[in-house]
Amino acid sequence: MNDVLIESLIRAVQAAPEDAALRLHLAQLLAGAQRHPEALAHINTVIQQDPGNAAALGLLAEVTSALIGGPVQVPAQAPVQAPQEQQQEPAKEDYDWQAGDAQFSDPIPAPFVEQRIEMGEESAAIEPPVEPAGEPITLADVGGLQNVKDRLTESFLAPMRNAAIAKAFGKSLRGGLLLYGPPGCGKTFVARAVAGELQANFMAVTMTDILDSYIGNTEKNLKAVFDKARENAPTVLFFDEVDAVGLRRGSLSGSASWLRQMVNQLLMEMDSLTSNNDGLYILAATNHPWDLDEALLRPGRLDRSVLVTPPDAEARESILRHHLERRPIAGIDLGWIIERTEGFSGADLEHLSTTAAEKAMMQSIAANEVIPVGMEHVQQALKDVKPSTLPWLESARNVVRFSNENGRYDDLAQYLSSRKML
Numbered sequence: 182m183n184d185v186l187i188e189s190l191i192r193a194v195q196a197a198p199e200d201a202a203l204r205l206h207l208a209q210l211l212a213g214a215q216r217h218p219e220a221l222a223h224i225n226t227v228i229q230q231d232p233g234n235a236a237a238l239g240l241l242a243e244v245t246s247a248l249i250g251g252p253v254q255v256p257a258q259a260p261v262q263a264p265q266e267q268q269q270e271p272a273k274e275d276y277d278w279q280a281g282d283a284q285f286s287d288p289i290p291a292p293f294v295e296q297r298i299e300m301g302e303e304s305a306a307i308e309p310p311v312e313p314a315g316e317p318i319t320l321a322d323v324g325g326l327q328n329v330k331d332r333l334t335e336s337f338l339a340p341m342r343n344a345a346i347a348k349a350f351g352k353s354l355r356g357g358l359l360l361y362g363p364p365g366c367g368k369t370f371v372a373r374a375v376a377g378e379l380q381a382n383f384m385a386v387t388m389t390d391i392l393d394s395y396i397g398n399t400e401k402n403l404k405a406v407f408d409k410a411r412e413n414a415p416t417v418l419f420f421d422e423v424d425a426v427g428l429r430r431g432s433l434s435g436s437a438s439w440l441r442q443m444v445n446q447l448l449m450e451m452d453s454l455t456s457n458n459d460g461l462y463i464l465a466a467t468n469h470p471w472d473l474d475e476a477l478l479r480p481g482r483l484d485r486s487v488l489v490t491p492p493d494a495e496a497r498e499s500i501l502r503h504h505l506e507r508r509p510i511a512g513i514d515l516g517w518i519i520e521r522t523e524g525f526s527g528a529d530l531e532h533l534s535t536t537a538a539e540k541a542m543m544q545s546i547a548a549n550e551v552i553p554v555g556m557e558h559v560q561q562a563l564k565d566v567k568p569s570t571l572p573w574l575e576s577a578r579n580v581v582r583f584s585n586e587n588g589r590y591d592d593l594a595q596y597l598s599s600r601k602m603l
C-alpha cells in the first residue's frame with residue numbers, strides 16, 4: 182500500500198521538483214519504509230534549496246541516526262557551505278561501510294604480473310658528455326707498462342699520427358682498438374691517455390647507458406653518440422665494458438634479439454659506409470674479449486687489440502706514490518712494498534693504500550695524536566688486501582692454450598710465459 186503511494190509521490194516530486202513539502206513527505210514515507218538512503222537524498226535536495234528548513238533538518242537527524250544506528254546531533258542552522266559540499270557530506274554517510282568491507286574482504290589478485298613484459302617508452306636520445314682535449318693525460322702519466330705503450334704506439338698511435346706514411350705502407354687507418362685485461366688494471370686510464378696522445382676529445386660511453394629495452398631508443402642512443410663524436414672530431418669514442426653488448430650474437434636467446442640488433446647497428450656505424458668517420462677513433466675495453474661477437478673484431482672494426490697487463494714494478498711504484506703522497510706518511514719503503522705486490526691491480530694498490538691509511542687513522546684517534554702511515558700499517562693492510570688479477574690470469578691461460586689459433590692473444594701468451602704461468 183505504502184509502496185504504491187511512494188511511487189506516485191516520486192512521480193509527483195519529479196513533476197514539481199521545487200515543492201519542498203511534497204519532497205519531505207516523500208522522504209518521510211521512504212524513511213518509514215526503511216528506504217533510508219533514498220530518503221536522505223531527498224532531504225539533501227530540500228536542504229540545498231532551503232538551508233534553514235527545520236522540518237528537513239529534523240528529518241535528517243532521524244534518518245542519519247537510523248542509518249548509523251544512533252542519535253545524531255544536527256545543527257539548528259544548516260551549515261553555510263557551498264551546496265555541492267553539503268550534498269557530498271551526507272552522501273558519505275550514505276555509504277554502507279560494512280557492506281563495503283564485506284565486498285573487499287575477498288582476496289583480490291594483485292595487479293602485477295609475474296613475467297617481465299618487454300616494453301618501454303620512446304624517449305629522447307642520451308646526451309653523452311664530451312671531455313675537451315685541454316689538460317689531457319698522456320702515456321707519460323701511465324706508470325711503467327713499457328710493453329703496453331710500445332704495442333699501443335706501433336699498432337695504433339703511430340699510424341694515426343702519420344697518416345700519409347701509414348697509407349703509403351698499406352696500413353689501414355680504419356678500425357678501432359680493443360683494450361683488454363684483468364679488471365682494475367688501467368684500461369680506462371690508458372684509453373684517456375690515448376686520447377691525450379692524439380690531442381683528441383674524449384667521449385666515454387658505457388654500454389649499459391646506451392642499452393634500452395625499447396629497441397628504438399637503443400638505436401637512437403647509438404646514433405646520437407656517433408653523431409656527437411663526429412661533430413666534435415677529432416674524438417676518441419671509448420666504449421667501456423663493451424662485453425655488455427658485444428656478446429656473441431649466436432649465444433643470445435630470442436628474447437635478446439634487440440641486443441643483437443644493437444650489435445648490428447654498432448657494426449654499421451663503425452663500418453662508416455654511410456658516414457664520414459674521419460677523425461673518429463674507436464676504442465673499447467673489456468675484461469672478457471673472448472665473449473665478444475667475432476663480427477666486432479673483423480678488419481675495419483675493433484681489429485687491433487692490446488693487453489693492458491697488471492702493473493709491473495715501475496707502474497706499481499707510480500700508483501703507490503700517487504695514492505700515498507697526499508697522506509701523512511713516515512718511513513715508507515716503496516721498494517719493499519713493490520716486491521710484495523706482484524699481481525696487484527691498480528685498484529688493489531689503491532685499496533692497499535687506503536687500508537693502511539685507515540689503520541694509521543684509527544691508531545691516531547685512539548692515541549689522540551697524528552700517527553703517520555708507516556710500514557707497520559702497510560704490513561697490516563697486506564694481510565687484508567689480496568691480489569685480484571690471479572683468477573683472471575688463470576682463466577685467460579685456458580683461452581691461450583685452447584683458442585689462440587689466430588694469434589689474437591699472443592701478447593697474453595707472452596705475458597703469461599713471463600710470469601711462468603704457461
Ligand SMILES: Nc1ncnc2c1ncn2[C@@H]1O[C@H](COP(=O)(O)OP(=O)(O)OP(=O)(O)O)[C@@H](O)[C@H]1O
Pocket residue numbers: 322323324325326363364365366367368369370371466468492496499500526527528531
Ligand atoms: N700504469 C698505471 N699508472 C698509473 N695509474 C694506474 C696504472 N694502472 C692503473 N692505474 C690506476 O688504477 C686505477 C684503476 O684503473 P682503471 O679504472 O683504468 O682500470 P680498468 O682496467 O679500466 O678497470 P675496470 O676493469 O674495473 O674497468 C685507476 O685509478 C688508474 O689511474
Ligand SMILES: [Mg+2]
Pocket residue numbers: 368369370421466
Ligand atoms: Mg674501466
